[in-house]
Amino acid sequence: MPTATRLCSARMSATTSGNDHAGAGQVELRHLRCFLAIAEERNVTRAAERLRLTQPAVSRTLAALERALGVRLVDRSTHHLALTPEGRAFQDRATAAVAAFEDALAAGRTARRPLRLGHAWSAAGPYTTPLLRRWREAHPDVPLELLRIDDRTAGLTRGEVDAALLRGTVDAPGLVTELLYTEARVAALPADDPLADRDRLSLADLTDRTIALNTVSGTTTLDLWPAAIRPKEAITVANTDDWLVTIAAGRAVGISATATIGMHQYPGVVYLPLTDAPEVPVVLARRDTPGHPSVPELTALIHKIAHS
Structure with missing residues (x-):
């Protein structure tokens, strides 16, 4: 993998080795894909699910990559997984390397x-x-x-x-x-929510609610609200399906774009226009x-x- 090797590190030697002992051998594309999944998910378990691997296998692959590079890429000392400064820098290079590899295949x-x-x-x-x-x-x-x-x-x-x-x-x-x-934004509420009978809502109407946030692919954060009326509680989910289930169960309300109304109808969830939220x-x-x-x-x- 000469392109990725040049982009990533001179420490990636050309000798081969078995399993995940990349510290003594070659860094392969799978090591980069594994690291990028961890970097994007900020969670080893979710990265393993995305890669269809076991969590121990993902952890071993990351450790092997770190040994090969001689640097620590991921900080595991906090409650929430975070990239080290070296990890953030390497993420850009790994992304470019994987994209270059895919483009090389596409050309053929x-x-x-x-x-x-x-x-x-x-x-x-x-x-x-x-x-x-x-x-x-x-x-x-x-x-x-x-x-x-x-x-x-x-x-x-x-x-x-x-x-x-x-x-x-x-x-x-x-x-x-x-x-x-x-696209305009809409609020998604449980069908039995007291606000569900209204014609439209404002951000202020949701100030005292728990907000469901899709932190993987969603566009909503609590910063959408002005500081003075910002909700204090949130539930994080990893995809639209979990977001809908959380709302239908009455655990939270959500905010999305108008396209969600037509593409993601769900029993027990109603959508209402938001009058003062910026478009997506x-x-x-x-x-x-x-x-x-x-x-x-x-x-x-x-x-x-x-x-x-």
Whole structure:
């Protein structure tokens, strides 16, 4: 893996070794993928689930990578896993290395390979079905595969997709984004909540509530509220499904974008417009290196559908 080796560290020797003894041998792509999953999830258990590995296997792979580099990448001394300064610097390099590897593979594939479009939730909202149908009509030889991947970049930084529909601010290294459109925000409440009978709500109406926050791929944080009326309680979840279950169970209320109404109807959850919350930008993201040749045509089609 010469590209990743150059980008990451001269300490990655070319000799081979078995298992995860990377300290005495070669750092492989799987070590980088494992570290990036931990860095993005900030949790070894969730990283293991994402990678479909056991937690001990993920811990061993991380330890092997740290031995190979001779630096500590992850701080395990706190209640919440955090990257060390060296880990934060290495995350950028590892992301670039994995993306370069994926792009190298893509270049060797047929130009008519499927175009993989990632999303973490709600895809393109009401434009999703028209997008898929019109793409199939215009490009029957290039299948458009829509993939839901529960992380902030919907698998883009890991090379699992060619482009991604993302909501909110995206600041991952090595990505470029283009604004497609914006969506208004809505509140999601249990159906038996006293506020559920109203026509609309303001942020102040939710001040004394517990807020469900999707910390992996969501766009809402408690900073959405002005400091004087900011809620004091929150429940964190890792994906849209858990977010909906938490709200339906009456444990919290949530805030999302209007696309969620059509894409994620759920028994026991009602959606109400929010009158004073800023809109959510929807962007198409891609890596800043040559990728699938059909991405520009996809961008143009989404713009055409969304603004027609």
